[in-house]
Amino acid sequence: EIVLTQSPGTLSLSPGERATLSCRASQSVRRNYLAWYQQKPGQAPRPLIYGASSRAPGVPDRFSGSGSGTDFTLTVISLEPEDFALYYCQQYASPPATFGQGTKVEVK
Amino acid sequence: EVQLLESGGGLTQPGGSLRLSCAASGFTFSSYGMSWVRHAPGKKLEWVSTISDSGAKTFYADSVTGRFTISRDNSGNTLYLHLNSLRAEDTAIYYCAKSSRFHNPGDYFPFDYWGLGTLVTVSS
Numbered sequence: 293e294i295v296l297t298q299s300p301g302t303l304s305l306s307p308g309e310r311a312t313l314s315c316r317a318s319q320s321v322r323r324n325y326l327a328w329y330q331q332k333p334g335q336a337p338r339p340l341i342y343g344a345s346s347r348a349p350g351v352p353d354r355f356s357g358s359g360s361g362t363d364f365t366l367t368v369i370s371l372e373p374e375d376f377a378l379y380y381c382q383q384y385a386s387p388p389a390t391f392g393q394g395t396k397v398e399v400k
Numbered sequence: 401e402v403q404l405l406e407s408g409g410g411l412t413q414p415g416g417s418l419r420l421s422c423a424a425s426g427f428t429f430s431s432y433g434m435s436w437v438r439h440a441p442g443k444k445l446e447w448v449s450t451i452s453d454s455g456a457k458t459f460y461a462d463s464v465t466g467r468f469t470i471s472r473d474n475s476g477n478t479l480y481l482h483l484n485s486l487r488a489e490d491t492a493i494y495y496c497a498k499s500s501r502f503h504n505p506g507d508y509f510p511f512d513y514w515g516l517g518t519l520v521t522v523s524s
Contacts, residue, residue: 384509391445
């Protein structure tokens, strides 16, 4: 199975700063079938990005996804207070679908 | 508004059984594949099982094959997960999730809606 490794584990930033989250795959993710999800305490995970770079409906354009092959990035251009949360990547190109361990974006 | 509401979790002993339910609303349930994903303490999110829109096709993670059974009731808009022969390592929050069909109509991934989850604890 494809193992996803997210880095860093925790990102300490201030509102207005840029966040760059990494997701590295143990083997190439075909067709860039990689998604990003956001989860806040007590809430269900929410999709942000599909297909490595397509924003899910309703997601603000300060969120962007990029990358291909084995290296993917989620960028938040300017953090809003509501963006401090946990972020997970998921590959769904090769069964079983697998997830990264998550990156926590916290207020510095 | 799409809503997914899981129930049925609880405390059970090793070797025990549970049935999880996920009540769906706000979309045409019978048109979408559905999945269960779990999150054990200190572990990664783990895909558990997927069922096709009609229920004709089912898929399982190796870790639960032969012990868990996914099913659905399209007339009642409910997804189920039957958990048997439970082990301590099955302790987790169990989420149901809806296929987005973002890339192709027949795809099961990625997900566009998740429930809040139900906690399963397996302990003696």
